[in-house]
Amino acid sequence: MITKKDVEYVANLSRLELNDADMENFAPNLQEILSYIDKLNELDTADVEPMAHVLPLKNVKRADEIKPSLSNEAALQSAPETSADFFLVPPVIE
Numbered sequence: 130m131i132t133k134k135d136v137e138y139v140a141n142l143s144r145l146e147l148n149d150a151d152m153e154n155f156a157p158n159l160q161e162i163l164s165y166i167d168k169l170n171e172l173d174t175a176d177v178e179p180m181a182h183v184l185p186l187k188n189v190k191r192a193d194e195i196k197p198s199l200s201n202e203a204a205l206q207s208a209p210e211t212s213a214d215f216f217l218v219p220p221v222i223e
Contacts, residue, residue, distance in 0.1 A: 130160065131157075131159045132156065133149075133152045133153060133156060136152045136155045136156050136159060139159065201214050
């Protein structure tokens with residue numbers, strides 16, 4: 130049986146600030162979650178392979194191909210301010 134003290138402990142681990150009314154309300158919810166987990170533990174998973182994700186994942190990186198890039202003039206064309214061949218930005222360190 131989940132007690133108010135158990136809810137307080139879980140809330141502390143989760144860095145949640147709960148008032149007394151919330152703790153009383155969460156106790157039955159946590160009990161229901163744990164009951165569901167107990168039900169799941171009854172399933173035979175001996176032939177189920179462990180997985181890191183429920184969906185099949187694959188790397189979707191594109192091929193590394195050499196392509197022409199913008200010239201300095203084209204890159205700096207829309208810049209509000211430039212200095213020589215560079216973007217001019219306000220200083221961020223005082």
